[in-house]
Amino acid sequence: MADRRRINGPPGATIPPIYEDASDKSVVTRQPPRSRPANAIRQTYLKTGVTPSASGSAYLEVEMAGKPGVSGLKLSCTVHGPRSLPRSSLFSPHIILSTHVKFAPFATKQRRGYLRDPTERDLGSHLEAALRGAIIADRWPKSGVDIIVSIIEGDQDRETSRQQGDEAWDMMNTLSGCITVASAALADAGIDCVDTVAGGVAALVRDDADNGKPKIVIDPVPSEHDKIEAACCVAYLPTRDEITNLWFKGDMPDDDMATYMELVQQGIQASKHANRVLVQCIGETVG
Amino acid sequence: MASVTIPGQLLGPTSKYQPGPGTHIHQTNLYSSLLGVVHVSQPVKAPGPAKRLNKITPAPAPAELPTISVSRSGVSEKREVLPEVGNVVLCRVVRISPRQAVVAILICGDTVLDAEWQGVIRVQDVRATEKDRVKIYESFRPGDIVRAEVISLGDQANYYLSTAKNELGVIMATSEAGNTMYPVSWKEYRDPETGVSEARKVAKPF
Numbered sequence: 001m002a003d004r005r006r007i008n009g010p011p012g013a014t015i016p017p018i019y020e021d022a023s024d025k026s027v028v029t030r031q032p033p034r035s036r037p038a039n040a041i042r043q044t045y046l047k048t049g050v051t052p053s054a055s056g057s058a059y060l061e062v063e064m065a066g067k068p069g070v071s072g073l074k075l076s077c078t079v080h081g082p083r084s085l086p087r088s089s090l091f092s093p094h095i096i097l098s099t100h101v102k103f104a105p106f107a108t109k110q111r112r113g114y115l116r117d118p119t120e121r122d123l124g125s126h127l128e129a130a131l132r133g134a135i136i137a138d139r140w141p142k143s144g145v146d147i148i149v150s151i152i153e154g155d156q157d158r159e160t161s162r163q164q165g166d167e168a169w170d171m172m173n174t175l176s177g178c179i180t181v182a183s184a185a186l187a188d189a190g191i192d193c194v195d196t197v198a199g200g201v202a203a204l205v206r207d208d209a210d211n212g213k214p215k216i217v218i219d220p221v222p223s224e225h226d227k228i229e230a231a232c233c234v235a236y237l238p239t240r241d242e243i244t245n246l247w248f249k250g251d252m253p254d255d256d257m258a259t260y261m262e263l264v265q266q267g268i269q270a271s272k273h274a275n276r277v278l279v280q281c282i283g284e285t286v287g
Numbered sequence: 288m289a290s291v292t293i294p295g296q297l298l299g300p301t302s303k304y305q306p307g308p309g310t311h312i313h314q315t316n317l318y319s320s321l322l323g324v325v326h327v328s329q330p331v332k333a334p335g336p337a338k339r340l341n342k343i344t345p346a347p348a349p350a351e352l353p354t355i356s357v358s359r360s361g362v363s364e365k366r367e368v369l370p371e372v373g374n375v376v377l378c379r380v381v382r383i384s385p386r387q388a389v390v391a392i393l394i395c396g397d398t399v400l401d402a403e404w405q406g407v408i409r410v411q412d413v414r415a416t417e418k419d420r421v422k423i424y425e426s427f428r429p430g431d432i433v434r435a436e437v438i439s440l441g442d443q444a445n446y447y448l449s450t451a452k453n454e455l456g457v458i459m460a461t462s463e464a465g466n467t468m469y470p471v472s473w474k475e476y477r478d479p480e481t482g483v484s485e486a487r488k489v490a491k492p493f
């Protein structure tokens with residue numbers, strides 16, 4: 001993987017050294033704190049039918065926090081199929097779903113390799129679980145469908161240093177985007193689904209500005225907060241009122257059941273917001 | 288009524304409609320399962336008085352309800368279809384063996400398939416009579432175009448097809464000399480240039 005024949009740049013982002021100047025304290029870049037309300041997601045752009053060679057495809061952009069008009073997350077999803085299974089596989093009375101999530105090498109601050117790493121596998125299996133609950137699998141016997149999500153830009157602010165922000169929290173946002181974009185691409189491909197599934201993230205954050213009191217926000221951007229205690233990513237079917245996938249991560253007291261429930265509830269709320277974008281987008285393709 | 292639905296959209300109660308393609312039932316309600324255009328088709332009334340029953344048939348579904356379906360026709364033409372049991376398909380013979388002919392299914396009903404699905408015509412499914420005297424090499428040759436019916440989804444790789452009907456069988460064949468042949472009987476094709484005839488399971492022309 002390491003390319004020895006070329007002179008490669010450093011694997012991660014570099015920022016010029018900043019020397020502390022007693023007179024000017026404002027040089028140290030610090031992401032401004034969250035300006036949108038706690039129950040609002042960032043602006044999202046979604047379009048289906050972007051890849052002509054695929055059976056279905058979709059493209060999603062989410063604006064960067066604090067910089068309206070600049071996108072932070074860029075995802076492209078293609079759906080190939082239903083197509084025949086390879087000869088080696090066994091008879092299957094329903095469709096076989098396979099999901100691949102791949103970061104572009106330049107998608108994050110830390111450069112990604114061309115091989116699939118454990119994070120990408122993890123995202124892929126979460127995405128598969130989220131979609132499996134939405135697809136009516138027995139409409140397509142003996143066939144397979146491949147869902148490929150390419151992460152072109154992975155929701156990270158290049159101007160913050162690598163120490164700021166934790167990749168684990170970025171993965172949550174990325175997964176929720178993957179679920180939404182894959183759902184749009186599935187609808188575009190004409191694969192039977194019980195509902196349009198969309199992803200949403202909620203997080204329990206602690207800000208110094210609030211005197212360290214924890215609060216729940218939806219669609220969190222890690223660099224906007226001082227500390228993220230816990231986060232959960234929900235894949236939700238709005239008309240069925242069902243959750244198909246739930247990913248919970250973080251540090252929370254065991255006995256605080258109400259906060260757990262509230263966090264999931266807010267995740268559902270975020271997913272409903274994303275679903276509005278989704279419904280409008282796929283409705284437009286026909287109109 | 289031509290409106291656009293998205294997956295999960297409520298179409299109506301099951302007491303009002305029958306489910307058609309592109310819909311599903313959840314808790315006595317019909318929902319769309321595709322992005323597409325809604326069609327409601329009224330049930331066809333049998334013309335004239337019904338025939339007196341002379342054989343036992345399973346009770347027909349109450350057909351007085353209109354069928355609601357969601358089709359992708361207005362959205363995209365790329366809708367993939369799968370061969371189903373009972374469909375008549377057109378296929379090309381890929382290879383033959385004494386037990387079976389392996390074919391590639393090209394057209395299902397009226398739709399040209401995007402993907403190539405593999406099918407098998409076993410020796411006992413070639414024709415309806417004298418099944419034990421069927422020889423595959425006297426029925427099909429690689430390169431022939433065959434009209435066949437799907438009888439089973441088959442095993443992991445193959446659909447099982449049958450040509451055991453008069454209208455089913457080889458519809459286009461080339462001779463060993465490489466000329467397109469014409470059918471002369473239910474089991475013979477003839478080369479117009481060399482005059483040599485070859486054995487095939489010939490489909491009856493419509």
